[in-house]
Amino acid sequence: MVATESTIQTVKDIERYKYGFETDIESDRAPKGLSEDIVRFISAKKEEPEWMLEWRLKAYRHWLTMEEPQWASLHYPPIDYQDSYYYAAPKRREDGPKSLDEVDPELLATYEKLGIPLKEQEALAGVAVDAVFDSVSVATTYKKKLNDLGVIFCSISEAIREHPELVQKYLGSVVPQADNFFSCLNSAVFTDGSFVYIPKGLRCPMELSTYFRINEKNTGQFERTLIIADEGAYVSYLEGCTAPQRDENQLHAAVVELVTLDDAEIKYSTVQNWYPGDENGKGGIYNFVTKRAACRGRNSKVMWTQVETGSAITWKYPSCILQGDGSVGEFYSVAITNNRQQADTGTKMIHLGKNTRSKIISKGISAGRSEQTYRGQVRIAAKASGARNFTQCDSLLIGDQCGAHTVPYIESRNPSARTEHEATASRISDDQLFYCMQRGLSAEEAVGLIVNGFCKEVLQTLPMEFAVEAQKLVNISLEGSVG
Amino acid sequence: MALIEIQNLHASVDGKEILKGVDLVIEPGTVHALMGPNGTGKSTLSNIISGRPGYQVTEGRILLNGEDIADMEPDQRANAGIFLAFQYPVEIPGVASSTFLKAAINAKRRFQGLGEIDAMEFLKLVKGKAKELGIRDDMLKRPVNVGFSGGEKKRADILQMALLQPQFAILDETDSGLDIDALRVVSEGVNSLRTAERSFLVITHYQRLLSYIVPDVVHVFAGGKIVRSGGPELAEELEAKGYADYVSAA
């Protein structure tokens, strides 16, 4: 965790920064609003070198000239970018609940349903440090082991300080600052995120998970993650968790950049269950994420797997740029929207190199009065000979008040490339429902079983523990949608 | 007390009356055959007993162990002991048969106040029963009914019956689409489940099945109701003379 002492020290070292507001540097957060001064403040809090501050400022200045995108099928009241906090110090464990007895019982009930082990529940609920002593030491042990193997796995802030050459080389190279409105905002004000570097030839022996950094984690409002797999390396990275996450900050705009060199592979799994708002969608998180992988190396591969069940609004398109000959991009997604959630999500597979392959399996389940759109782009460049794409998007509608839409763009410029796209929309058939009920399952159990079957192809690409939790999460997300 | 008692049951679909006063009493431990020409309402009867939505009961009642099941949902009726072996079992993609079986077993155990079945116990139980019925392990891994042949689907239903141990099982045209060998296997499976407490309602219009699953009582169903009942020899009489007499009378 970021200790207060070092922060004060840093500020003393950089007293030349003037703040446009009265601040007590010891305070936990900057005042609401966004300005160059806030950007400087964030950079100072993070003890960043000059080049990083310049990078942020460049992004901020460009962001001021940009317009929020309107093309997605999302409807939300205009966001007041000045009405948000852009920096808050990580919560100190000492201020948290002393035990699970002090935690909201409804939250605990959800943890139970998701099958989350007790110790993890404590960590998630922010129970004080000594009660989760085990998890802290577990995390520390792993970190040591990883260090010995040459794996760098730390916060992005630490990487900026400790591994500047790597960060400078790759940051913004996959998602340029000006790529889109939200990535530009993120480039200016990101406060947390992971940095991973896997050295040549190493198959990372354990799954890297943000859970290990839970003690130093911020709320993840503007996360910036950068993962580099050097030649022949492999890593599986898990982001998020099934437990519902609340945050007083409504706007989330993360950026994730992945780079794979020759023969390297990154498997990136996300389970997202941010607070979706009440039955009327009020108060939920807005999740605008830019995730992109550059498969630069020959035969390199990136696999994106996501289970999205939360947030009031989701806008994300994890993509792969298949530059290296023989590179492979895969996208597996389950998105569930209920009540009044809205999701506009999908992927882009850009085939540039020769003999590249992409596979897209998207399963969308709409229930309640929610709206869900799959938006995908498969582009085959003129030189991308031998490219192969297979896309399958299936929508399941539960009830007649929701919407499920598919908007794919398939652009092909090479005659030897083959693209195949199929999309279906359906609902849970009465016959299937009755069959399950006749075998003793309640209507809700039946829906859960059938929907899990519908999502199976995607869920089975998740690492094991994630998969089990994800299945339970699918069931919970559909509560109240039947009958 | 009778296991199943159907009293003057009248039912309609989309305003059209299909069941016109069905009376039927089934004692525990008996096999009743329901025979009759197509389109007379035999399947409607089995659907209504199991609680399938889409039918309107306009008069009469159905009692299970003396209790009126009118207000019970399909899953409640299942847990109370009713099993319907469908004529055309539906496919459920992505849901492995073993996963489904476990969910169904656990639903029943919950109803009985028992905890969930232990994983090892489940495997042992299922594999054991599957073997008895000549069902290969790999079929258990396949999604429910997906790509199953007619015979495989019926065998899967018998396996479910063996695992869920219903009190009353309705076999809706179980013999349709089966060759002699499959018929024999299915019949052996059903016969092995016959006990003093359990009863079966076998719906068919061919006598053939009834040579293997010998009924205690045979009913002729025509014009939306049972028009005649008798012993097993009634089935042979129908085989010889057909349903013409009953259809004209109805």
Next chain:
Amino acid sequence: MSVVLSEIPVVTAVTGLSPVLPGGHLPWLTGLRQAALAAFQRQGLPHRRTEAFKYSFAALGVLGKLDFVPALIAGDATLEALPAALPAFDGHKVVLLNGSYAPHLSDRAALPAGVEVQPLASLLARQPERLEGLLGSLVQYDEQPFAALASGLVDDGVVVLLEAGTVLDRPLHIVAITLTPGDAPVMAQPRLLIKAGAGSAATILESHVALGETETLSLPVAEILVEPNAHLTHVKVRNDTARALHVASRTVKVLAGGVYQAFALSLGGAVARDDIAVELAGEQAEAHLNGAYAARDYQHMDTTIHMDHAVPNGRSSQVYKGVLADHGRGVFQGKVTVRKGAQHTDGQQLHKALLLSESAEVDVKPELKIYADDVTCSHGAACGELDDEALFYLRARGLDEATARDLLIEGFLDDVVEQVENDAIRTVLAGLVRAWLDARQEVA
């Protein structure tokens, strides 16, 4: 938008002409033209951010650069006989030359009772009340900007009215020829209005041919109403010369139990777009849109369809196949909307493209917007090259490579052409496909 509408000659011309067209004494007609023009001006020519024209706005950019002159002021074109490029048919024929009725080329003598085929201008002059509330009522002005521009000048065309229960004995051939009369490139807006009365049945073949060496612009607008239980088969063939521009807008409304069966064959021209909007407005309505297109050189062909299921129990299908050679570019945007409550909709869509060269391009956007749950909807899009196995098989049976490839390409397109029921029309279409392939062989 970088293009200023008032600086585009054709727009200026249309804006100037519209108020002085015949029929000015009919307030509903002038109102229609003005509203249409206003709708076009609201939207302007498509540009980079116009989603519906995402893949074609650049190709259509030429519209802002050339001095197209509306046919009305361009002077009369003369044509003695129907060009050879047209499918040859005996029987009912109505010919429009630059959007105006050409009596000497038409033949309406043998039309059966209950079938009325009238030139639009003539009907507007003699019985305008029959068109009030009908003409211009189906066009989606805010989604089809070119239909809006063309409607600003609507004055002549063909009106087909089928009385309830009438069956048209033989296909009606409607021909639209575009031909530049002088030096300036001409713009025409052939208009088609079809009303198939309840229970009627007819087959209509609509041919478009642009002739000559200079650029021509055709903006056909078709409004089609299929009344309850009527059955309308509509085959469109476009076979233009190299510099022709063709942006067609079609709106179809199918009422309860009605069936609209359409096929489109698209060949030649420089830039062509078929904008088809179908509304299944009554229960049990059906619409099936099939098509084949083949683009070579630098040709650009765009098919944009919106199938709108407004009520329950509708059935629709779209099957389109395209062949792209040289620097040809194909665009297919097929959208199926199922509105809330439109339960038991069955909506299918399939697009397949064959790319024959490294410079060819195809862009496909099959869209689904679904608001009802008890539906069966699926769409598929595949793009690739000729199957090696099939090629080898043919060659192993003695065919040389070029012949084998052509046979496979022909088969690929004929697959959809085969769906056309009328034997005579089908034969003509197959012939046109064959001719296209032969022409390529000669150049190669």
